[in-house]
Amino acid sequence: MFSMMREALAAMPWLILAMSPLANAACECGYSVNASTSDQFTSYTDLMENDFLHTVVDNITEAGWRVQVYNVSSTVLPPQPYGKNFTLENVESNPLKDKYSWTGDSENGGDAGLRLWVRGDTSNGYVQSAEVASVREDILHGSFRIGMKLSGAGATCGAFFWFHSDAQEIDMEFLSKDFTDTQSLVNLVLQTPESVAAGYDASNTSEYKKQPLYFRPDEKVHEYRYDWAPGSVKFYVDGTFVYEMTENIPVDAGHMLMNHWSNGNALWSGGPPKQDTYLTVTYVKSYFNTTNTAKNNAYKSRCANWNATQVCEIPTQTVAPDPSGADGNTTANTYFFSLDGTDKVPGQDVYPSTNGGSSLFGSTSISIYVPVMVALFSWAFAI
Known part of the structure; x- marks a missing residue:
């Protein structure tokens, strides 16, 4: 019996791989979305x-973003x-102290993540603010997601957006003065001709929508998302569809x-x-098409014959990915x-992080591996 069991166990990895969707x-x-x-x-x-939550860089350009340095005078119309x-100085990397965890104390205190500060000192007539832009400027259509906790100061605007020009822009904007215990909202905006x-x-x-939220965005991290396709922009909050725009895309x-x-x-x-006061970004995840010729040629080379089994489905975030609280190690580990x-x-392009605690390793694969292993063990011991 044990000889047969050893043979069965020796064959097990091949059987697991054959049955797993990760075999490719x-x-x-x-x-893919869906x-x-x-x-x-x-x-x-x-x-x-x-x-x-785990990014430590001397220059955020190493992480694919550039800090924007400029000013806008109060006299600019209007x-x-x-x-x-x-x-x-108003863009701060503030990772978790424990690089093997997804919750806990941060290096500089307060909420862990990328912090964008607005300062209270306006003695020079300017409000000190923060902005970062992706290094890549070749983004055409995609699914864009951010884990973000907004400021609760009641006097700032926080935004996650895509930009080509003043007439082609996709915005999710949050006004902290709109956050109350009874109702909050996000402004969904297309800047158009x-x-x-x-x-x-x-x-x-028609490209403006005040979307009610069922929570205060300054209390914990939530995921905000927009999917941009030809002729459509769809908006989501924690994976739930909330609104679609179809004009002037x-x-x-x-x-x-x-x-x-x-x-x-x-x-x-x-x-x-x-x-x-600051807002905190715990992650940005973007999946998109590109107008970069070299990258498109590289894609055509590695995917010479399109095959659905070689397309990886993007998991949908269905709960608030918040690192605070007793279950933070689970909810924030996206x-x-x-x-x-x-x-x-x-x-x-893969960007650095300390990454001591690995991301969730495809719970789908685990759910398939376990039944297969149980079945094989049961079969082996039944011989």
Whole structure:
């Protein structure tokens, strides 16, 4: 019996691999929203992932982002109470102390992640603010996701957006003055030729939506997402679809940005805040197509014959990915292809992190491995 059992166990790895969806080692043909059998299936060639809970870099450009340094005078039309000054010092990397954990104390205190500061000192007539932009400017269509906790100062604007020009822009903007215990909201905005004609004001166009939220965005980290396709932009919160826009959709390539600012405008940002305040980004995950010729040629080379089994499905985040609280090590430990082995990111730009605690290793594969192993053990011992 034991001889037969040893033979069965020796064969087990091959049987597991044969039955596992991970038997196709690499994602040579890209990354998809939904399974290939779904009528909502969409695939993308490229990815950009940042695990800011574990990112330690001297220069954030090493992580695929550039700090934006510029100012906007209060006298620029229309005049505002204060100018905005975006500086290097207001962007801070603040990783977890324990690189093997997804929760706990941060290096500099407070919330762990990438912190974008707005300062309370306005003595020079400017509000000190923060903005970062992706190094890649070749992004055309995709699924874009951010884990973010907003400021609760009641006087700032925080945003996650894609930008080509003032007439082609996709925004998710949060005004902390709108956060209350009874109702909060996110502003879903497309800047379009129509909004440019209205003085860069999208509020009276069909591409503007005040989307109610069932929580306060300044209390914990949630995932905010938009999926951009030809003729459509769909918005999601913690994986739940909330709204779709189908008019004046962008058609050119651009880049991603995150910012946090105030200029005292009572009709928008409010404020400015009376003390320093920050918003926190725990991750950004983007899956997209590119207009970069070299990257497209590389994709065509590794995916010469498109095969659905070589497209990796992007997991949908269905709970708030928050690192605080007793279950933070579970909720914040979200999936990253780039932390799941080099075979999951063929030809992709992968950015550094301390990455002591690995990302969730494909719970789907574990759920398949276990029944197979149980069945094989049961069969072996029954002989």
